[in-house]
Amino acid sequence: xxxxxxxxxxxxxxxxxxxxxxxxxxxxxxxxxxxxxxxxxxxxxxxxxxxxxxxxxxxxxxxxxxxxxxxxxxxxxxxxxxxxxxxxxxxxxxxxxxxxxxxxxxxxxxxxxxxxxxxxxxxxxxxxxxxxxxxxxxxxxxxxxxxxxxxxxxxxxxxxxxxxxxxxxxxxxxxxxxxxxxxxxxxxxxxxxxxxxxxxxxxxxxxxxxxxxxxxxxxxxxxxxxxxxxxxxxxxxxxxxxxxxxxxxxxx
Amino acid sequence: xxxxxxxxxxxxxxxxxxxxxxxxxxxxxxxxxxxxxxxxxxxxxxxxxxxxxxxxxxxxxxxxxxxxxxxxxxxxxxxxxxxxxxxxxxxxxxxxxxxxxxxxxxxxxxxxxxxxxxxxxxxxxxxxxxxxxxxxxxxxxxxxxxxxxxxxxxxxxxxxxxxxxxxxxxxxxxxxxxxxxxxxxxxxxxxxxxxxxxxxxxxxxxxxxxxxxxxxxxxxxxxxxxxxxxxxxxxxxxxxxxxxxxxxxxxx
Numbered sequence: 375x376x377x378x379x380x381x382x383x384x385x386x387x388x389x390x391x392x393x394x395x396x397x398x399x400x401x402x403x404x405x406x407x408x409x410x411x412x413x414x415x416x417x418x419x420x421x422x423x424x425x426x427x428x429x430x431x432x433x434x435x436x437x438x439x440x441x442x443x444x445x446x447x448x449x450x451x452x453x454x455x456x457x458x459x460x461x462x463x464x465x466x467x468x469x470x471x472x473x474x475x476x477x478x479x480x481x482x483x484x485x486x487x488x489x490x491x492x493x494x495x496x497x498x499x500x501x502x503x504x505x506x507x508x509x510x511x512x513x514x515x516x517x518x519x520x521x522x523x524x525x526x527x528x529x530x531x532x533x534x535x536x537x538x539x540x541x542x543x544x545x546x547x548x549x550x551x552x553x554x555x556x557x558x559x560x561x562x563x564x565x566x567x568x569x570x571x572x573x574x575x576x577x578x579x580x581x582x583x584x585x586x587x588x589x590x591x592x593x594x595x596x597x598x599x600x601x602x603x604x605x606x607x608x609x610x611x612x613x614x615x616x617x618x619x620x621x622x623x624x625x626x
Numbered sequence: 627x628x629x630x631x632x633x634x635x636x637x638x639x640x641x642x643x644x645x646x647x648x649x650x651x652x653x654x655x656x657x658x659x660x661x662x663x664x665x666x667x668x669x670x671x672x673x674x675x676x677x678x679x680x681x682x683x684x685x686x687x688x689x690x691x692x693x694x695x696x697x698x699x700x701x702x703x704x705x706x707x708x709x710x711x712x713x714x715x716x717x718x719x720x721x722x723x724x725x726x727x728x729x730x731x732x733x734x735x736x737x738x739x740x741x742x743x744x745x746x747x748x749x750x751x752x753x754x755x756x757x758x759x760x761x762x763x764x765x766x767x768x769x770x771x772x773x774x775x776x777x778x779x780x781x782x783x784x785x786x787x788x789x790x791x792x793x794x795x796x797x798x799x800x801x802x803x804x805x806x807x808x809x810x811x812x813x814x815x816x817x818x819x820x821x822x823x824x825x826x827x828x829x830x831x832x833x834x835x836x837x838x839x840x841x842x843x844x845x846x847x848x849x850x851x852x853x854x855x856x857x858x859x860x861x862x863x864x865x866x867x868x869x870x871x872x873x874x875x876x877x878x
Binding site: 532533551563587595601605606612613616623 | 785852864873
């Protein structure tokens with residue numbers, strides 16, 4: 375069993391949707407193109423869907439394979455059916471539970487195996503507004519909101535404080551993508567199971583285009599080196615300019 | 627059962643030891659003085675010991691009570707015995723396992739109860755160098771090192787990136803205490819189970835003084851308000867000055 379820890383996040387902005395993912399383990403196959411943990415499905419002029427996966431790799435790969443088969447066999451429910459992204463989230467949730475249940479035994483030699491996976495699903499169908507969901511291993515899902523415009527899966531905590539400070543629903547998508555990289559980079563620095571290449575994708579509201587802005591930063595990409603160096607120096611400066619603690623001692 | 631999530635950290639510096647703790651739940655009693663999750667024991671000219679606790683409150687309180695009783699009854703092993711802080715860590719670890727085991731049932735109605743607690747123990751005994759340990763619920767412990775000068779317990783991840791950037795063993799203790807507050811504050815912002823008052827204590831190497839520098843920041847303490855405001859503004863500025871992402875799009 376490969377259970378690659380990972381870190382993915384997505385944001386629901388006025389501009390559209392931003393997706394960011396690390397890719398320490400390389401896996402996952404999809405219909406249109408393969409972006410490690412970022413799986414993109416587009417059906418011209420009808421819908422664009424992006425799926426980010428974390429958790430048990432066998433489970434998330436099996437779910438992606440089933441999504442593929444259901445499309446090929448034009449199953450009753452598939453990525454092309456449904457009028458809302460939440461319908462697709464229900465569908466992915468069902469596949470997820472089915473797959474997880476196959477391998478989770480209450481007792482015996484394989485008891486305690488954690489075959490669970492978690493997904494983020496975002497996209498737009500026709501003229502409906504873009505939607506963004508986190509799908510739990512149990513199959514249910516929550517959505518982003520105006521006051522909580524981002525969702526995270528995997529190793530989420532290290533990179534949360536910077537998102538809490540910067541991301542609001544009216545944040546510009548370029549700022550949001552930059553913040554996503556900083557959040558991923560902070561996580562990589564503190565946790566060895568998250569690593570480059572980093573992928574970022576922006577889906578522009580109402581475009582129904584597969585990807586409006588996409589980039590991938592390898593370990594040696596000059597921008598990644600530059601942003602790391604710059605962020606490190608800037609945070610140190612931010613820290614050095616904090617009010618002096620001596621005033622607290624003076625009052626004790 | 628009260629299982630207060632918490633966040634405590636300690637640093638082993640050339641200057642001495644720094645301890646920081648939040649105190650969302652108010653509990654814990656000790657011999658000399660009560661600092662919510664920060665418990666200080668000092669035996670003039672012989673030893674200074676500081677214990678930070680997280681996890682199951684009943685367990686950590688029971689361990690502290692037993693430490694107290696062993697001191698009063700002059701038990702064979704107590705806080706005053708042993709020549710090294712690691713001896714005390716062994717002793718605390720044993721109390722911890724004993725207490726946890728009482729309430730952890732493999733089956734029955736109370737199965738699955740998590741009665742575990744984790745401690746940080748630091749201090750100095752006589753002429754030996756200051757020592758710092760994290761004591762696991764299983765009773766064993768690890769120490770800090772030159773390359774890993776800090777230890778954390780509880781809700782540790784949100785506040786780790788700033789420590790990774792700032793704390794080294796040659797960091798000045800005032801800088802280290804400031805960084806501890808920023809780390810605690812970042813955690814409070816992202817996680818509601820961690821909260822003020824915040825406590826910080828510095829033990830100066832070879833002083834054998836109970837606390838060389840100590841302060842407590844309540845929710846309304848002007849310095850806490852000031853550092854929050856300043857850190858928020860400075861981090862935003864640090865973020866705004868990052869290299870422009872447009873250069874990446876240009877190359878795609």
